[in-house]
Amino acid sequence: MLPSSARPGLSAYLKDKLGDDAVAALVVSVLLIPQSLAYALLAGLPAQVGLYASLLPLLAYALLGSSPYLNVGPVAVLALMIMQSLALAPAGVSPSEAALVLAAEVGLLLAAAALLRLDALAALLSVPVLQGFEAGATLAIAASQLPALLGSPAQGGTLGALWRSADATGWRLDAPSAALGLGAIAALLLSRRALGPLLQRWMGAARAALLVRLAPLAVLLTALLIVWALRPPSLALIGALPPLQLSLTLPRLDAGVWQALLPGAAMIALMAYVSSLTVAESLARRHGQRVQPRRELMGLAGANLAAALSGGMPVAASFSRSVLVSDAGSRSRFTGVLVALLMGLALLTLAPVLAWLPRAVLAATIVVAVLSGLSARPFVLAWRYDRAEALLMATVALLVLLEGISLALGLGVLGSIALLLQRTARPHVALIGRVPGTEHYRNVDRHRVELDPQVLGLRIDESLLFTNVRSLADVVQAHLDQHPQARRVLLQMSPVNGIDVSGLEALHELQDALARQERRLDLSEVKGPVLDRLRAGGFERWFRGRIYLSHHQGMHDAG
C-alpha cells in the first residue's frame, strides 16, 4: 500500500512491488477498455464517459481507499441503475450532464455516510435481497443488450420498457449487426467451453487460462478487422471518440435536477458501497487480511466525486476485474494509478481504432460476461433452508426485471426487516433453576434443576431492543401464570449486551405491572457497561427493586 507502508522508501517499492503491480495493471486494462465503453453505452451515455470514469476515479480510490485489489470503475449493475435513474431527469438535461450530477450525489452521500460512521448500513441489504437483486439485474442487463446485439433501435431497462420500445420502433432489426453479434456470442461461448481444455493439451494449465482470458480481446480484434474490411453501411459502430480533455468542471447546480435524481443516487450509493465492500471482504479473506469499511466508504466517495468532476459516471468496484487484479498478483493500491495511466494512454492512441468497434459485438461481450454469473443455486439453497426468505429473493429478482431497481431494493429491505421483526418479536426468556448442590442456574427445560416457588428466576437471553421488547411483560406474565406463588421476579441479565430507550421503557412497565400484583422486580448479573448506562440515565430514580452481583445471591435474599 503505497501511501502508508511504502513511505520507508520509494526505491523499495520500485524494487519489490512495481513489477507485480504493472503486470496486474496491464492484464486488467485489457478487460477494462471494452467494458468501460460497453457499460457507458448500457447506461445510455456516450462511450467515452466510460473511459473517463476509469481515469481519475482510480487515482482517488488509490489515495483514499484501503484494498490493494479493488478495481473501481464502470460496473454493469450500476450502469443499469444509472440508466433507470437518468430516465427521471427533467427534460432539457442531457444524459451526460445528469450522470455527472448523479455521480456527485453518490459521492456526497458516501462521504456523509463515512463522516456519520454509517458503515453499518451495509447490513440493510441482506443476502436474499442481494442475491435476488443480482439475478434480476443480470437478466435485465442481458435483455437490455438484445437491441444492440440485433441492431434494433429499441431501448429500456425493464422488460416492459423494452417491449414497448421495440413495439414503437416496429421490431426493426439489422442483419449485419445480428450476424456479428450472434457470431461473437458463439465465439465467446466456444472459447470458454472448448478452447481451455483444447489448449491444455499443448501447454500448461496456467498458460491456457491466460490465453482463454485474452479470447474476448481476440473476438473484438477479429470483429474490428471484419468491419474495417467489409464496411457494412447499416452497422452501428462506437464512432469517433472526442480527444482526451481532462478539464475539471463542476456538475450542473440546479436544485430541480439534483432533487429528481436523489432517490436513484441513494440506491446507487447503497449498492455501490455494499457490492464494493463485499468484493473487498471476499478478496481480503483470500489473503487472510481484514477490511476497514469506513476507508472503503471514503475511497468510493472520492472515486465518485472524481468521476463527477471529470466527465464520468457513478463507479464502484467490479467483482470480475478485482478478482483479475488479485489473481494477477497486485501488491499495492499503486496498481490503480498504473491502470489510470494505461487508460489515458489508450484514450490518446486507440481512439481511432476503437471508433470502428461494432456495438453488437460489445453487447455480445456484456451478455456473455453477465450471464456466466447467473445461477439458480442460491434460490434452490434458500428454498430448502427457508421458504419465506426464498420468496423474498424471488420477489426482488422479479421486481428488478419487471418494475425497476429502486422499487425492488426498497421492498426488499422492508421485507427483510418484516421477516426479522416477525422472528425476533418475542425476546427469548428462559426459566432457570439451581443445579443441585451448586451456585449455577440453568434452563429448566434442559437440565434437572431446583426451583424456588417464592422467587421466579428468568434469564433474558437477548439484548433488550425495540424489535423485541414490546412483548417482554407478556412473556414474563406467561411464566408467572405457571408459577402464581412467586412474590419476586429475578431477571438474570448476563446475556444482555445492550438496552435501548424502548427496552428501558419496557423494564419500567414490567416493574409497574408486577407492582400492581404486589410482586417485586429484581435484576442480577447486569453487565458493567449496561449498568453504567442505566445509572447515568437515572435508572435508580424509578427502579424500586435490587440489583445483585450474582443470581444465586439474588435468589436467596430475604429482603
Next chain:
Amino acid sequence: MLPSSARPGLSAYLKDKLGDDAVAALVVSVLLIPQSLAYALLAGLPAQVGLYASLLPLLAYALLGSSPYLNVGPVAVLALMIMQSLALAPAGVSPSEAALVLAAEVGLLLAAAALLRLDALAALLSVPVLQGFEAGATLAIAASQLPALLGSPAQGGTLGALWRSADATGWRLDAPSAALGLGAIAALLLSRRALGPLLQRWMGAARAALLVRLAPLAVLLTALLIVWALRPPSLALIGALPPLQLSLTLPRLDAGVWQALLPGAAMIALMAYVSSLTVAESLARRHGQRVQPRRELMGLAGANLAAALSGGMPVAASFSRSVLVSDAGSRSRFTGVLVALLMGLALLTLAPVLAWLPRAVLAATIVVAVLSGLSARPFVLAWRYDRAEALLMATVALLVLLEGISLALGLGVLGSIALLLQRTARPHVALIGRVPGTEHYRNVDRHRVELDPQVLGLRIDESLLFTNVRSLADVVQAHLDQHPQARRVLLQMSPVNGIDVSGLEALHELQDALARQERRLDLSEVKGPVLDRLRAGGFERWFRGRIYLSHHQGMHDAG
C-alpha cells in the same frame, strides 16, 4: 367477555356483569358524544361522521376484538392523519367519500396483517418514534384548533399549511367565537386545577373526581345556553345534523381514489394498530391479564370496515376513553354494544340540541384534552439515557409539526432501524477458556480460565441474522490475529436461537476463509431446533467440520 365466557348463560351475564357494563357505557358516552363531533370536524369532515364512526364500529369490535376495556371510535391523532391524507384525494371526491375509502383501506390492510400474522410489525414504531410522534401530533392538533377557537376560516394540519391559510384569509377572526373559545379554555383549566381540590373539602375524593370529569359537559351545556340565549349572528355552530340513516353502502370503487389514499391509509393502519395495542396492553397489565395481538388486529379491522360501510371514518382505541371504561368497572366487551346503543339514542334525540354547539367551544375541549397529555419528560429522560435516540424523538416531533405525519413516521422508522444496525452490526463473540478442573468454559475477560493454543474456542452470543453477520468473519479473524497458532476454531453455539439465510452464508464464508488458512471450523452445543433447520437445509453437504454435543468434547477432540 360475552361471546366466549358468557355462553354458559346469558342470565348469568345479566345478573353478574350487565350492571357494571351499563355504568361504564353511560360514563364513556358522555365523553364520546362531544369528542366524536369534535374529531370529525378536526379531520375536516361533517360532524355527524364522528357519530356514525361511534356506532357500528363498536359492535364490530365487540364481536371480533378481545379487550373488555377498549373504546374504539374517533381519535384525535387519527383525525389529524385523516385530515392530511384527505388533502391528497383527487379533485371531485368529497371529503366524506374519501374518508369511507380511507376507512375501507385501513380495514383491509389490518385484516391482511391479521391473516399474514404480521402482528409483530407493531415493533416498527419504537418508543422514541411513538413518543416523538405523540408530542408533535399534540402540538399540531392544538395548532389546528386555533382557527376554530378564534373564529378564523383558516385550516391546516401542519404549522406551514396553517400559516399560509391564515395569510390567505387575511388573519380574520370572530370576536364572539374567540370570547366563547377562550372562556371555555379558562373554565376547563380552572375545573382541572381548582375544582377538584375545592370539591374534596366537601365530599370524598371519588365523588370529587367524578364531578371534575363531568366539568367538560357542564362547560358545553353552559355554552349551549349562552348561544341559545344570545344567538350571536357570526358564531360558527355545529349546525343541523341530518337524521339517523344507518344504510350500508359500499365506498366509492375508483382505482385512482384508492391509489391516492393508500400511503396515508398504510400509516393510519399502523398507527391505529400500535396505539390500540398499547392501550390494550397497558389496561390488561393493570388487571394482570394478557393481550392477543392478532385478535386486536381483527377487532380493529372489523371496526374500520364497519366504519367504511356505515358513513364513518377510520377509528382506533382512544386512550382516555378506554381508561375511563376500565376505571368505571367494565366487565365485558358488551360495554361497547351498550355505548353504540346510547350513541344511536343520542343521534335520534340530541341532534336538535347539538346543532347549537359552538365550534369554538368544541375546539377548546380538544385543545385542553390533548395539551393535558403533553410533557417534556420523555425527551429529558431519553436525552439522559441516549443522545441519539433523543435526537430521533425530537426530529420526529418537529417533522410531524412542520412537514406532516407520513414523512415523520417514515423517517422515524428508518432512523430506528439505522440506529439498530449501527449498534448490532458486529455480533458479540467472546473468547472462552476452561475453568480449571471443570468442563465449564467461560469468557476470558471475566474469569480465570485456561486456553488451548491449538483450538480457539469462541462463544457466539447472539442469533446469526442479517443485521449482524456481515462482520462475523472479521470478528473471528480479529481473535485469530491474537492467537495465530490455532489450527481449529470451535464455535460454541448454545446462545444462538436462530440463523437466517444471511447467517448461513456467513458461516459458509467463514469456513472457506479458515480453510484457505488451513484451519478447520467446528461447532459445539448447537441448539436442537437450530440443528434441525441446518440439516433440513442441506448444511451437511458443504460443512466440512464437526458438530460436538459439548464444547469440552470439541476442545479435546484430536481429529
